[in-house]
Amino acid sequence: MRLIAKLNPVILVAVSGTLLILLLASGAAMVVRRLHPSPLSDEIRKRIRTWWLIASLFLGMLLPGRAVTIGFLAFLSFLALKEYFSLIPVRRVDRRVLFYAYAAILVQYAWVYSNWYGMFAIFIPVYMFLFLTLRMVISGETAGFHTAVGTLHWGLMTAVYSLSHLGALLLLPFRGGSAWVSQPTGGITLLLYLAALTQLNDVWQFLWGKCLGRSKVIPNVSPNKTWAGLIGGICTTTVLSVALAPYLTPLTRMEAVMAGALIGLAGFFGDISVSALKRDLHIKDTGTILPGHGGILDRVDSLTFTAPLFFHLVRYQHF
């Protein structure tokens, strides 16, 4: 009961909003399946079913408070990093190096939890960057060194450093965006804003692409990405970002337009950077943990770009 009493009105609205969107999506998918049954509509149904799971898990992890939220995000980084290390060819001699890369997750999120922005910002790009290289050098194996050092650092930056900016949004001392929020919300509304816009941006880009998409943006990397999808997605996301900004963020209208366009475009690049990785490794999905979506990396790919960019946009302008 104490939990419910502490519940922030913003989160209650977010939960009902999500519920509404998912109900609409499920309903629409059901109608489409009735009218035009096809493998695609089956796939979409499976995908929406997984969306229910993702959304309830994510919102559920926001409710009990900061420690749980940060723990959940750390676990998300762990799953993403594990997926990546399991996909790429790693050298036997680097087993211990991977162990330290995993250990860095705990340390990085500990900086987030302890509100230490400086260490959060430099720990992986400075200390882990040097330490992993050093550790690889002293193991004495030079064959495959440059590939290994490059791939391991990219994984750590993408799965841990980039994604940890989701947690860093909680660091920002933001106290609610509007009059009807009486309690301090912390950055939790910023996290909601970014996560919702990024994930929905994927959906808009998919829908616009399916409806109007013709010419492809970058067929060598991802044959499914069309100009109509990209531009339609960015526009929809921008409209939504402007509409939600007063409730969830300190952004002015102009800044919200920037944030929306940034999330739309960066989300696209995050998405295709993981597509490029999959193409290179000759795989379709990064995993099987999320039916209809693939692996964790398939789901958080856009966030690996939008999280750090959005974080710094907000931080630079308001904190």
Next chain:
Amino acid sequence: MANASRFLFFFLVMKPLAFLILGLNVRRRNLLPRKGPAIIVANHNSHLDTVILLALLPYRVAMKVSPVGAESYFFRNRFLACFSRNILGIVPVDGKHCASAAGMLRSVSGVLAEGGIVLIFPEGTRGEPERMGRLHPGIAHILKPHPEAPVIPVFIHGAGKALPRGESILVPFLCDVLVGNQLFWTGNRTGFMDQLASSFRQLAIEGGFHEWV
């Protein structure tokens, strides 16, 4: 007491270890046995192999599984012997007399006769990580008096990276588990061993795994 600790170990250690720390991509989980007598045959690269296979089964079925392990290793001191017997349910076989297979037959036969499931690693040892060794024909000796027991081949990939022989630190990797179609004793040792080996080869090819260098 033993049951309670087995229960706790299964749900607090084996399940989280297999599904959260490692993570499994399983193909054809439905082919795993639900009742005994049956024999699960797997390639062996890591102690995690046993954990993974047990965690893939429902608790009730997992409790019927007796992994076959070398007495000289799993029962080498009192503490380990207690753990191996009561928590993992290991059936000890005498490593030295494995070739004659007499001791092995007796204990394993007992498990099958009672409707249990035997988990056996016919490579005998974990060997080089992520590389399949020669299959020992001891399993044929077990099967001869139990032709009714289905043999289910399982190919595991990744566990040898996560915790190879000689390493004490576990490094998480997603593991692939490929379950093959069940085989039955053919009445002929070489014929059966060839069938089993070809079954494993097919599963390995299906996975398309690379050697770990």
